[in-house]
Amino acid sequence: MKATKLCWGKCIEKMPLRNRLFCCYRKKYRFEREDRSAEVERCSEVYSNTQDPDTDLIIGKPYSCNWDYDPSYEQCLKCKKGQIVTVLQVEACWTFVISENNQKGYIPVECIDPESFLRNYEWYFRNMTRLECEAALKQPPQKVGKFLVRLSSRPDLLSLSVLSAPNVVRHHLIPKSDPQYFARVAVDNRFWDLPSLVEYCQENQFGNIGLLTEPCSKPQPPYMRPPRMRSVTVERSTLSIGKKIGAGQFGEVYKGSFLGFTFDVAIKMTQTDIVDKEELLREAKIMENLQHKNIVRLYAVVVEEPVCIVTEFLPNGSLSEYFRKNAHIEIPFDDQLQFATQIADGMAYLESKHFIHRDLRAANILVGENFVCKIGDFGLARCLNGEVYNATEGQFPVRWAAPEVLKKQTYSHKSDVWSYGILLYEIVTKGATPYAGQSFSSVREYVLLGNKLPKPAGCNERLYARMILCWQKNPADRPSFENTRAFFQRTFVTVENDYDSGGLTPGRYCNTYM
Known part of the structure; x- marks a missing residue:
């Protein structure tokens, strides 16, 4: 081995400078590649x-x-x-x-x-449901030809979704991995893949797609904490606190930002007593462990008095505020379904993580861009170690409470389902107060006698039937949130008239998997 090294050294010495540098580089590069491979x-x-x-x-x-x-x-x-x-x-x-x-x-x-x-490409949105897609395309201004591309629920298909008329979205299905597809449908070989098809349709009317005018705008990406942070705590000096925008279970909420960053955040600030501090920190701990597109994202916590929770800011406020601001506007049935489906999706996630919310109502649902709904205010939330959680004291929202909560303050996923049924009533009535005109004591008596809220005017029959199912007296008879989420996705996504293959090869790729 030693002789080999000496011979190699003599060979290098006799090489031209350029060759010696190359050999040294190749030797170094080889070991770097080996380390990287390992x-x-x-x-x-x-x-x-x-x-x-x-x-x-x-x-x-x-x-x-x-x-x-x-x-x-x-x-x-x-x-x-x-x-x-x-x-x-x-x-x-x-x-x-x-x-x-x-x-x-x-x-x-x-x-x-x-x-x-x-x-x-700015028009590619990847993971987006049909309801989310339609809500995004219908956001003002509703320019005919506004479009996006997303994944279909079938792994072999993409959907080119286009606003073909005001409040009308058509979905054109295109295979992901059929190399001969574009060769069959191309006009004079002017496009050969999806990007070239989109480019062609932005300049020419083509089939049922028509003329594509502009890509749908994407929401701003959320702020992300640094990876592997040991703690989410920050100093108060890193925050700029602005105007008050509301109040939660244990404190007031302000709009603000992190110093040095341009995006807005919501800052929930506790009151001065120590109980509120402990509850707010408990809320932050719960939110830190929850990561879902329909749950408000936690950014940071300030532990010095007064304690603050910093979360993402959603510009349209709570769902109840959204209804008040738009009281003069008729909210389409599709938008109501969009709200209901997203909330059910977020609650199904909480259910899978064994968390109960205990305060599910429109006032605690926040609305962002493109009708995105997120569940917030986890001040009363708890982790279930068994089937139920028995509270010994404390206030609770009576008008949204299930019979077992009114009787013994016994909470479970199914008591959240009852509250979700009341929330559906709020959505259909654009934020009307449940049991309006009745006192808390009369609401309690009314519910314990087995009475239910009447069907709101103009309410869809199947939607009201779902409310009634959520209001079954026996908790075991109420559906799970996973069942409710699947119900909305299965029942209310229409498939008969607004899917086609883009006018490219009619009928071949038409299906109901969106």
């Missing part, structure tokens, strides 16, 4: 089952960055658009990667994606 293999073995639910990222697989990322935190990795990185681990909204030059760090999961060739 790291990728190790992480693939350790984290092979870790995936982000909204992406198809595979541990140990290389991906191309969709845009430049200039990190704000030390543990993050700076990367350029088109740079190749390999995924080592996925953590919520961050992914830990290693670059080709052996640098490691965190980047947002949105920065890489298996469908990177589509994520570079």
Whole structure:
């Protein structure tokens, strides 16, 4: 071995300078690649089952960055658009990667994606339900031809969704992996894939798609805390507190921002007594463990007096406020379903995590852009260790309370389902007070006698039947939130008249899987 090293050294000495540099570089590069391969293999073995639910990222697989990322935190990795990185681990909204030059760090999961060739286009929204898509396209201004592309519920199809007339959205289904598809339907070979089809339709009328005018605008991405933070606590000096915008179970709510950042946040500030501080910190702990698109996102906590919870800011306020502001406007049935479905989706997530909310009502549902609804105010929320939670004291919303809560303050997922039925009543009546004109004591007596709210004027029969199902006296007879979520998605998504194959190959790709 020693003789071999000496011979190799003599050979290098006799080489021209350029060749010597190349050999040294190749030797160094080879060991860097070996180290990188070992790291990728190790992480693939350790984290092979870790995936982000909204992406198809595979541990140990290389991906191309969709845009430049200039990190704000030390543990993050700076990367350029088109740079190749390999995924080592996925953590919520961050992914830990290693670059080709052996640098490691965190980047947002949105920065890489298996469908990177589509994520570079502003019209591609990827994971979006049909109801969410229609709500986004119907947002003013309603310019005919406004469009977006999203994944279908069938893995082999994409949907090109277009606002074909005011309040009318058509969904054109296009296969993802049929290389001969565009060759069959192309006009004079003027397009050969989805991006070229979209580009062609932005300049020409084509089939049932018509003329595409402008991509649907995307909401601003949410602020993300630095990855692997040991604590969500921040100093009060990092916050800029603005005007008061409301009040919650244990404090007042202000609009504000983080110093040095331009996005708005909501700051819930507790009152001065110590009980409120403990309850607010309990609420923050619950919110920290919940990550769902229909649940308000926690950003940070200030533990010094007065304690503050910093969450995302939703510009349209609570659902009850939204109804008051739009009292003169008729809210379409599709929008009512959009509210009901999103809330059921968020509550089904809470149900799966064994949390009960205990204060589910329109005042605690926040409304963002594109009719996005998020469940907030977790001041009364608890984690269920068994089937029920028995409260010994404390106030509760009587008009939304189930019979077992009015009797013994016994809470469960099914008592939340009862409250959800009352919330449906609020949605249909545009925020009308349940049991209007009755005192708390008369409401309690009315409910315990087995009475139910009457059907609101103009309420859909099947929607009211769902309310009645939520108001069954026996908690076991009420549906779960997972059942309710599936009910809305299955029953109210129409499939007969507004799906086609874009006028490309009529009938071939028409289906009901949206």
